Amino acid sequence: MTGTLTHYALAAGLLALTATSPALAQSKVKTSAGKQKVATSPTGGSGLSRADLDTSVPPCENFYQYANGGWLKKNPIPAAETSWGTGAELAQRNRALVHRILDNAAANHSAHPGSNLQKVGDFYGSAMDTAAIEAAGLQYLQPHLARIAAVQDLAGMQRLLADPKTHVGNSWYGYGVGPDAKQSDVYAVYAEQNGLTLPDRDYYLKDDPRSKAIRAAYQAYLVNTFKLLGDSPATAAQNAATVQRLETRLAQASRTAVALRDPQKNYNKLTVAQAHQDYPNLNLPLVLQQNGLGAAQTIVVGQPEFFKEVNAMLGTEPLADQKTYLRWHLVTRATPALPQAFGAEAFRFAQTLTGARQQEPRWRRSLAATDASLGEAFGQLYVDEAFSPAAKVRAKQLVENLRQAYAERIRATDWMSPETKAQALKKLTAIAVKIGYPDQWKDYSTLNISRESYLNNLFAASEFSDKDNYRHFGKPIDRTEWGMTPPTVNAYYNPLYNEIVFPAGILQPPFFDPRADDAVNYGATAVVIGHEITHGFDDQGRQYDAQGNLHDWWTKEDNEKFNAKAAVVGKQYDAFTPLDSVHINGKLTMGENLADIGGLTIAYQAFQKTQQAKEGKLIDGFTPNQRFFLAFALRFRRNQRAEDIRKQIQTDPHSPSQYRVLGALMNMPEFYEAFGCKDGNKMVRSAADRSRIW
Numbered sequence: 060m061t062g063t064l065t066h067y068a069l070a071a072g073l074l075a076l077t078a079t080s081p082a083l084a085q086s087k088v089k090t091s092a093g094k095q096k097v098a099t100s101p102t103g104g105s106g107l108s109r110a111d112l113d114t115s116v117p118p119c120e121n122f123y124q125y126a127n128g129g130w131l132k133k134n135p136i137p138a139a140e141t142s143w144g145t146g147a148e149l150a151q152r153n154r155a156l157v158h159r160i161l162d163n164a165a166a167n168h169s170a171h172p173g174s175n176l177q178k179v180g181d182f183y184g185s186a187m188d189t190a191a192i193e194a195a196g197l198q199y200l201q202p203h204l205a206r207i208a209a210v211q212d213l214a215g216m217q218r219l220l221a222d223p224k225t226h227v228g229n230s231w232y233g234y235g236v237g238p239d240a241k242q243s244d245v246y247a248v249y250a251e252q253n254g255l256t257l258p259d260r261d262y263y264l265k266d267d268p269r270s271k272a273i274r275a276a277y278q279a280y281l282v283n284t285f286k287l288l289g290d291s292p293a294t295a296a297q298n299a300a301t302v303q304r305l306e307t308r309l310a311q312a313s314r315t316a317v318a319l320r321d322p323q324k325n326y327n328k329l330t331v332a333q334a335h336q337d338y339p340n341l342n343l344p345l346v347l348q349q350n351g352l353g354a355a356q357t358i359v360v361g362q363p364e365f366f367k368e369v370n371a372m373l374g375t376e377p378l379a380d381q382k383t384y385l386r387w388h389l390v391t392r393a394t395p396a397l398p399q400a401f402g403a404e405a406f407r408f409a410q411t412l413t414g415a416r417q418q419e420p421r422w423r424r425s426l427a428a429t430d431a432s433l434g435e436a437f438g439q440l441y442v443d444e445a446f447s448p449a450a451k452v453r454a455k456q457l458v459e460n461l462r463q464a465y466a467e468r469i470r471a472t473d474w475m476s477p478e479t480k481a482q483a484l485k486k487l488t489a490i491a492v493k494i495g496y497p498d499q500w501k502d503y504s505t506l507n508i509s510r511e512s513y514l515n516n517l518f519a520a521s522e523f524s525d526k527d528n529y530r531h532f533g534k535p536i537d538r539t540e541w542g543m544t545p546p547t548v549n550a551y552y553n554p555l556y557n558e559i560v561f562p563a564g565i566l567q568p569p570f571f572d573p574r575a576d577d578a579v580n581y582g583a584t585a586v587v588i589g590h591e592i593t594h595g596f597d598d599q600g601r602q603y604d605a606q607g608n609l610h611d612w613w614t615k616e617d618n619e620k621f622n623a624k625a626a627v628v629g630k631q632y633d634a635f636t637p638l639d640s641v642h643i644n645g646k647l648t649m650g651e652n653l654a655d656i657g658g659l660t661i662a663y664q665a666f667q668k669t670q671q672a673k674e675g676k677l678i679d680g681f682t683p684n685q686r687f688f689l690a691f692a693l694r695f696r697r698n699q700r701a702e703d704i705r706k707q708i709q710t711d712p713h714s715p716s717q718y719r720v721l722g723a724l725m726n727m728p729e730f731y732e733a734f735g736c737k738d739g740n741k742m743v744r745s746a747a748d749r750s751r752i753w
């Protein structure tokens with residue numbers, strides 16, 4: 060993800076923001092794994108267990124192993140997972156609760172037609188009805204395939220791509236509505252690079268053996284899928300090569316994940332007339348008009364050179380090849396609702412990409428899809444069971460404690476000028492907070508769902524979601540919307556709203572446990588809160604002001620000092636090698652690393668004000684500060700397959716779990732002190748090699 064919502068990412072694949080601009084991410088957040096939640100507490104009241112430690116590793120040599128080694132040994136990765144850790148365990152418990160809610164909804168055949176209960180039950184019920192899905196075969200996909208096949212010329216292609224009913228409009232590039240990043244009180248239309256099936260442009264362009272193996276597996280996936288659609292082996296092979304060729308062309312024109320992190324360079328506002336002149340083959344005026352956005356006078360183009368290439372491709376690539384490419388993108392969208400043979404091919408490819416051993420059971424995939432499509436329709440049921448009003452009050456209080464500690468740190472920094480400090484404090488004060496669930500639930504009344512066809516339901520929900528996004532254009536900014544559903548085990552900062560958001564799904568044990576001591580809640584939850592606040596001041600977030608405008612409020616000198624401090628962090632993480640010869644990319648992970656370091660520092664500062672920290676009583680032989688750091692490390696414990704680590708390093712702005720712990724603690728002298736670390740210990744950095752921004 061690029062200039063998007065910055066989020067917490069605790070379980071692999073838990074979140075995949077597909078869009079690249081903050082605005083698009085806000086409008087099109089999709090989580091790839093399920094949502095989940097649970098009411099029971101996994102850990103005891105103390106929240107920490109000695110059996111989870113590995114005391115054979117000194118804490119000052121590798122604190123991640125010391126704090127988690129016992130647990131890591133006892134908890135191998137289940138076959139259907141690519142990683143397993145604290146976030147995944149919590150997600151599993153959340154899922155158990157949502158599963159019950161969805162099973163009950165699906166068993167209920169007498170829900171009031173048009174009610175949320177009816178829609179949720181029918182959506183999930185149709186997703187689980189594999190007999191009907193097998194019997195239908197390609198019946199429900201056929202009309203969509205026929206529309207692609209019927210295209211005769213460029214004008215016909217433009218009509219196809221502009222029509223929201225075809226479900227191929229977002230194939231070449233993505234578009235949507237979000238607050239204007241330079242005028243945050245009005246909405247703008249955004250268009251962004253898109254169109255790849257593999258996770259990142261590099262997968263198409265790199266020539267190392269691993270990248271080649273993934274492309275070979277992708278080729279097999281394409282060939283087999285085209286055969287399932289009825290192509291002869293020879294035609295299927297040819298079509299597969301066509302898709303690879305067109306996607307490689309798009310990849311060559313695409314910006315890197317690092318280049319996408321610069322919000323200024325990815326904001327290029329054009330009049331619609333100008334955009335039409337620059338990219339005539341896209342026929343943007345028709346696209347806008349067909350999607351209820353005809354009133355837009357301007358459009359923010361993320362990557363002009365990419366759109367130039369798409370324009371050229373639409374003008375020169377053989378029409379038959381363009382249709383093959385669209386057929387592929389249509390079928391990948393429909394795969395969850397097609398006969399199992401299609402899903403089996405997708406999974407075969409995922410095995411190579413992520414190292415997964417076993418496909419997730421159907422109910423889990425269906426649950427994830429229901430959450431993505433109708434998450435706020437059953438969110439209330441989830442919240443009633445999983446998140447008490449008392450928990451909400453307690454979490455809110457914690458946020459305010461963190462805000463106060465943050466203000467103290469900003470005032471106390473020795474490197475920032477009074478002018479920039481004043482602006483930073485203004486931004487900090489203005490940060491809005493959302494906790495648990497939306498005050499106002501999404502209105503699904505215009506979405507029709509029935510038991511007849513899962514494919515139709517899936518496509519109807521996708522069309523609804525797009526329309527629900529586009530309808531905002533021209534209206535006052537709606538700050539009540541959420542980018543994650545209530546059961547999600549995650550949190551985010553949205554720079555355009557200058558807000559931090561914590562779904563009920565993450566405010567659960569062991570992250571947040573009203574029965575645990577303060578050290579544990581500050582080491583876990585307060586660190587997450589501090590992390591999200593820090594995103595407002597990381598290398599990207601600091602470019603936005605208190606109102607959410609992309610507007611520079613830093614003096615030149617403070618700007619330079621910030622960059623110098625950030626560069627130290629970049630170097631530290633560049634040096635980490637989670638796999639042989641595979642380094643973390645310090646630039647790609649910069650924002651998350653800064654948020655991890657800042658979040659830990661601020662949470663520690665806030666914890667020092669608690670009674671427990673002041674009294675300093677031992678629990679289980681640990682001081683309050685030691686417990687704080689143990690709770691911090693516990694949250695990140697995770698066993699992960701090598702393939703998945705590799706994918707994460709290439710595409711994910713979060714560093715692998717172990718390095719999130721080690722990197723943050725290496726910059727924290729308070730940690731050295733808590734565990735008696737000395738110069739020469741691996742966790743200890745000299746003052747010159749440490750970075751403290753806040």
Ligand SMILES: [Zn+2]
Nearest residue numbers: 065066067654
């Ligand atoms: Zn983050």
